Amino acid sequence: xxxxxxxxxxxxxxxxxxxxxxxxxxxxxxxxxxxxxxxxxxxxxxxxxxxxxxxxxxxxxxxxxxxxxxxxxxxxxxxxxxxxxxxxxxxxxxxxxxxxxxxxxxxxxxxxxxxxxxxxxxxxxxxxxxxxxxxxxxxxxxxxxxxxxxxxxxxxxxxxxxxxxxxxxxxxxxxxxx
Amino acid sequence: xxxxxxxxxxxxxxxxxxxxxxxxxxxxxxxxxxxxxxxxxxxxxxxxxxxxxxxxxxxxxxxxxxxxxxxxxxxxxxxxxxxxxxxxxxxxxxxxxxxxxxxxxxxxxxxxxxxxxxxxxxxxxxxxxxxxxxxxxxxxxxxxxxxxxxxxxxxxxxxxxxxxxxxxxxxxxxxxxxxxxxxxxxxxxxxxxxxxxxxxxxxxxxxxxxxxxxxxxxxxxxxxxxxxxxxxxxxxxxxxxxxxxxxxxxxxxxxxxxxxxxxxxxxxxxxxxxxxxxxxxxxxxxxxxxxxxxxxxxxxxxxxxxxxxxxxxxxxxxxxxxxxxxxxxxxxxxxxxxxxxxxxxxxxxxxxxxxxxxxxxxxxxxxxxxxxxxxxxxxxxxxxxxxxxx
Numbered sequence: 213x214x215x216x217x218x219x220x221x222x223x224x225x226x227x228x229x230x231x232x233x234x235x236x237x238x239x240x241x242x243x244x245x246x247x248x249x250x251x252x253x254x255x256x257x258x259x260x261x262x263x264x265x266x267x268x269x270x271x272x273x274x275x276x277x278x279x280x281x282x283x284x285x286x287x288x289x290x291x292x293x294x295x296x297x298x299x300x301x302x303x304x305x306x307x308x309x310x311x312x313x314x315x316x317x318x319x320x321x322x323x324x325x326x327x328x329x330x331x332x333x334x335x336x337x338x339x340x341x342x343x344x345x346x347x348x349x350x351x352x353x354x355x356x357x358x359x360x361x362x363x364x365x366x367x368x369x370x371x372x373x374x375x376x377x378x379x380x381x382x383x384x385x386x387x388x389x390x
Numbered sequence: 391x392x393x394x395x396x397x398x399x400x401x402x403x404x405x406x407x408x409x410x411x412x413x414x415x416x417x418x419x420x421x422x423x424x425x426x427x428x429x430x431x432x433x434x435x436x437x438x439x440x441x442x443x444x445x446x447x448x449x450x451x452x453x454x455x456x457x458x459x460x461x462x463x464x465x466x467x468x469x470x471x472x473x474x475x476x477x478x479x480x481x482x483x484x485x486x487x488x489x490x491x492x493x494x495x496x497x498x499x500x501x502x503x504x505x506x507x508x509x510x511x512x513x514x515x516x517x518x519x520x521x522x523x524x525x526x527x528x529x530x531x532x533x534x535x536x537x538x539x540x541x542x543x544x545x546x547x548x549x550x551x552x553x554x555x556x557x558x559x560x561x562x563x564x565x566x567x568x569x570x571x572x573x574x575x576x577x578x579x580x581x582x583x584x585x586x587x588x589x590x591x592x593x594x595x596x597x598x599x600x601x602x603x604x605x606x607x608x609x610x611x612x613x614x615x616x617x618x619x620x621x622x623x624x625x626x627x628x629x630x631x632x633x634x635x636x637x638x639x640x641x642x643x644x645x646x647x648x649x650x651x652x653x654x655x656x657x658x659x660x661x662x663x664x665x666x667x668x669x670x671x672x673x674x675x676x677x678x679x680x681x682x683x684x685x686x687x688x689x690x691x692x693x694x695x696x697x698x699x700x701x702x703x704x705x706x707x708x709x710x711x712x713x714x715x716x717x718x719x720x721x722x723x724x725x726x727x728x729x730x731x732x733x734x735x736x737x738x739x740x741x742x743x744x745x746x747x748x749x750x751x752x753x754x755x756x757x758x759x760x761x762x763x764x765x766x767x768x769x770x771x772x773x774x775x776x777x778x779x780x
Contacts, residue, residue: 233567234395234567237395237567237568237569238395240395240569241393241394241395241569245569246569247395247567247568247569248566248567248568248569249395249566249567249568250562250565250566250567251565251566251567252505252506252750253505273679274679274680274682274683274686275679275680275682275683275684275751275753275754276562276566276568276676276679276751277680277751277753277754279753279754279755
């Protein structure tokens with residue numbers, strides 16, 4: 213991978229946005245890539261705005277700022293509205309439980325029912341971020357190996373491994389249908 | 391070599407441990423709290439001590455005491471705590487006590503925004519205490535890996551110059567996550583170019599030579615060395631005096647031990663400045679990352695621009711501003727602290743402009759717009775503090 217890949221994930225506090233960023237960045241390290249991850253958030257522990265900007269590349273990464281995301285994961289309406297203008301050629305992955313996409317935009321927008329899948333299949337919304345990570349593993353095939361993302365996820369989310377693994381596979385399967 | 395993904399705060403902690411730091415005293419403050427947390431975990435593992443102080447002033451006084459007791463010491467804070475170091479910082483500078491001070495700059499003034507980056511203590515790091523008559527050593531990392539290596543270097547310089555060394559980081563460096571390689575053996579430490587000076591002990595009776603000499607061991611109390619150590623103007627033996635003649639010698643030493651060995655301190659990176667570019671961007675810390683990206687991209691588009699990235703901030707590297715050009719200082723503040731120093735150092739016929747942003751990094755796109763406007767000699771509409779010709 214010579215190219216620089218930019219991932220922007222945003223939602224509200226408690227959804228696991230930071231864990232998603234940490235997992236993708238950690239997986240990049242396992243993949244032998246350089247990576248940066250910036251986190252910004254409001255002062256609230258839960259419910260406030262959270263954004264993580266992940267950059268990965270085989271070259272040295274100068275600017276850590278995500279300006280042209282290859283993947284934008286929108287997990288709240290506010291996040292979608294705030295950052296959608298950044299996406300020019302990349303893909304938007306949104307949770308339809310929170311986001312109603314602007315269909316007029318000439319970009320690829322994929323719904324990912326992360327919250328509903330987590331609730332329906334595992335009984336808890338808590339696993340929605342693992343669903344997202346599984347979906348991202350499918351999306352990023354060829355850039356970062358699925359095994360590396362799974363390994364990184366289990367390292368970064370130390371609890372409920374069986375449930376998180378199941379959620380991860382569900383997300384991977386959901387995206388495979390796209 | 392351990393390869394991991396971690397924050398600048400973790401990198402600073404590991405750098406300090408490798409450099410031999412065995413006492414950390416601090417008061418928690420975002421975005422430097424993690425350094426205290428990590429130190430409280432790591433120091434007991436290596437036979438060191440962690441002390442949470444009741445405030446920042448005490449924290450630095452404890453570090454001074456630890457250093458005078460023979461330990462390498464460090465403290466870490468953000469702007470609102472850095473100002474409280476002013477009193478003990480004078481002690482450390484005047485009494486030539488080696489230690490390392492980390493400032494993870496956030497948005498100010500006052501408490502500002504806790505979790506967002508700023509660069510407001512550039513000048514305060516030059517004059518962090520009262521009275522004048524001293525020079526400071528200040529280093530500014532722009533990545534997690536460099537936060538690690540600069541921490542090792544800060545201890546190295548502190549021991550050799552016998553004084554506090556300041557690491558002026560910012561929130562994006564301390565809180566940002568990045569791939570980090572940590573050496574695990576002495577060979578790996580050496581292969582990374584990291585140097586460690588063990589703590590030496592001043593055998594006295596002289597406290598200081600009235601010269602610019604470096605590598606004078608620091609005073610360690612309780613070793614029958616005979617050298618006294620006080621914050622008053624000292625005689626060469628370290629006794630208090632009110633003789634102006636001794637004050638001259640002491641001041642000369644504090645200023646020129648640094649200035650006359652500037653070559654051991656000055657570090658910078660330059661990009662595309664050898665072919666006399668019309669425009670040179672200047673930055674330190676996190677914004678320099680975006681500057682480097684922007685300048686590389688602009689060169690690919692045929693724009694004649696270059697960049698200087700300052701790694702050592704004080705003593706100010708006047709000598710690296712060789713090219714007569716338009717300079718653009720890119721900073722995480724609105725008052726343009728670096729601007730005046732660039733203006734002072736740049737060759738005649740140059741001009742300096744300012745692009746300031748606070749709380750978040752500029753983007754490559756924004757910098758490109760600025761570069762195009764400056765190269766075309768055009769005014770562009772922007773808020774006053776973002777765009778100003780000086």
